[in-house]
Amino acid sequence: xxxxxxxxxxxxxxxxxxxxxxxxxxxxxxxxxxxxxxxxxxxxxxxxxxxxxxxxxxxxxxxxxxxxxxxxxxxxxxxxxxxxxxxxxxxxxxxxxxxxxxxxxxxxxxxxxxxxxxxxxxxxxxxxxxxxxxxxxxxxxxxxxxxxxxxxxxxxxxxxxxxxxxxxxxxxxxxxxxxxxxxxxxxxxxxxxxxxxxxxxxxxxxxxxxxxxxxxxxxxxx
Numbered sequence: 001x002x003x004x005x006x007x008x009x010x011x012x013x014x015x016x017x018x019x020x021x022x023x024x025x026x027x028x029x030x031x032x033x034x035x036x037x038x039x040x041x042x043x044x045x046x047x048x049x050x051x052x053x054x055x056x057x058x059x060x061x062x063x064x065x066x067x068x069x070x071x072x073x074x075x076x077x078x079x080x081x082x083x084x085x086x087x088x089x090x091x092x093x094x095x096x097x098x099x100x101x102x103x104x105x106x107x108x109x110x111x112x113x114x115x116x117x118x119x120x121x122x123x124x125x126x127x128x129x130x131x132x133x134x135x136x137x138x139x140x141x142x143x144x145x146x147x148x149x150x151x152x153x154x155x156x157x158x159x160x161x162x163x164x165x166x167x168x169x170x171x172x173x174x175x176x177x178x179x180x181x182x183x184x185x186x187x188x189x190x191x192x193x194x195x196x197x198x199x200x201x202x203x204x205x206x207x208x209x210x211x212x213x214x215x216x217x218x219x220x221x222x
Contacts, residue, residue, distance in 0.1 A: 001066055001084060001159035001192050003052060004028040008061035010047050021047040024061060025217035027210065031066075031159075034186055034193045035208040038200060044215040045196045046164055052194065053085050053162045065160075082111045086153030086191075090165035092145045094137040100124075100148040101133040107155045115155070123151050127181060143174035150178070154185065161186065163195040167202060179205060 010022040022044045029035055039045045050056040052063055054070055054077050062069050070080055086107075094103045104124070108115040124130040127147040129140075137145055146166060153161060163182065167175035179202065186193040195206065203209045211218060 002028065002031045002064075003160060003192060003194075004064040004067075005048075005052065006062045006064060008048075008051055008063065009059050010051060010056065011059045021215055022051065022217075023215045026061075027217065029192055029194065031192055032190050033208065034183070034206055035195075035210060036203040036206040037194065037196045037210045037212060038198065038203040039212040040198060043212045044217075045198070045212055047215075048212060048217070049162050049164055049194065049196050053087060053160070054081055055087075079111075082107055082156060084159050086156065086158035086161045088146075088149050088153045088161070088163040088166050090168045092137070092149045094145055094148060094152075096137050099134050099136055100129060100140060100144075100151075103137070103148055104133075104151045104155055107152060111156060113156070119157075120151075120155065123154060126185075127151050141174075142169055143171075143177065146170060146174070146178055147181070150181065150185075154189070157189065158191060160192045161194070163193070165196055165198070167197070167199075175202075 005025055005027050007024045007026055008022065009024045011018050011020045013019055037045050037048060047056065051058050054063065070077060104120060105115050124133055127150060129144050129147050129151065132140055132144055140148065166182065167178050170178060182193065197203055
């Protein structure tokens with residue numbers, strides 16, 4: 001999926017209390033491209049990612065998916081996300097009352113789509129959590145929870161995968177494992193992959209790096 005930001009901006013609040021989290025920016029990612037957004041904490045990285053993933057509504061500008069703007073109300077937007085976009089959040093956001101497998105299957109259930117059992121089973125094996133499928137999130141390590149979150153994001157075979165600091169809470173060993181898995185899966189499935197990070201070493205693994213500081217997007221390398 002090709003994704004384009006067109007004069008995209010976001011302001012929270014109004015009047016003297018207004019905070020411009022993202023200043024007008026324009027750039028595009030080609031279908032199947034792999035890129036990182038890098039910047040310090042509070043620079044606007046997460047806001048940009050949420051706008052690109054239709055989790056937030058821009059104050060101005062637009063996001064185009066394969067050349068088309070996302071039209072319609074909240075229900076249509078939700079359906080579009082479920083069909084085309086996968087998210088990996090820094091805090092995992094696994095539902096604590098559900099097992100790892102139930103969390104992974106949740107996007108399929110929300111979409112009203114029968115889960116592809118062979119695909120899901122292969123995904124769990126690939127992510128090395130097949131033996132933890134029936135465990136609750138509280139019974140998983142941080143690395144296992146993150147891998148379950150990645151499996152959930154891939155359950156509906158998204159065309160666009162957005163990851164917000166996917167290694168932010170992990171040690172070096174698990175960080176490397178997660179990054180290698182994301183790279184392998186992106187190449188295998190041909191997804192467009194965009195990863196937010198504050199770590200320059202992680203960003204250096206990507207063919208393209210988009211920098212952001214104080215809500216200003218610039219320094220696009222690649």
